[in-house]
Amino acid sequence: MTIRYSWRGAFGNDELAALHAEGFGEPVEPIDWRGRLERHSLGWVCARPEVGGSLAGFVNVAWDGGAHAFLLDTVVARAARHGGIGAGLVATAAEAARAAGCAWLHADFEEHLRPFYLDACGLRPTDAGLLRL
Secondary structure, three states, X not given: OOEEEEEOOOOOHHHXXXXXXXXXXXXXXXXXXXXXXHHHEEEEEEEXXXXXXXXXXXXXXXXOOOOEEEEEEEEEOHHHOXXXXXXXXXXXXXXXXXXXXXXXXXXXXXXXXXXXXXXXXXXXXXXXXXXXX
């Protein structure tokens, strides 16, 4: 399957809500994803098959308005996993963040995702802190 990655690509709120819910094991909620992303993000990447067109993957790229960009909500549809789509999402996000003048791309992730982010995507480990609110 050939995948097309698009920076600030088109998506429907319903299809992104369904993909997000599937990927994170949450119920589908009616969220204005487009409005949220346009207000708070540098951009996002959509992954779709060249043929068929349904949303196969997505990542949000938040930023601080300067040198730092942050990967959020990296998700690939269950049926499309383990084919490199996630790494393609991150690579496209990194390229777009670099083009926007960012010098750093951050990603917080759970331990079981280390091989994906560090090996498949080329991020390097850093120390970080987290406070659940």
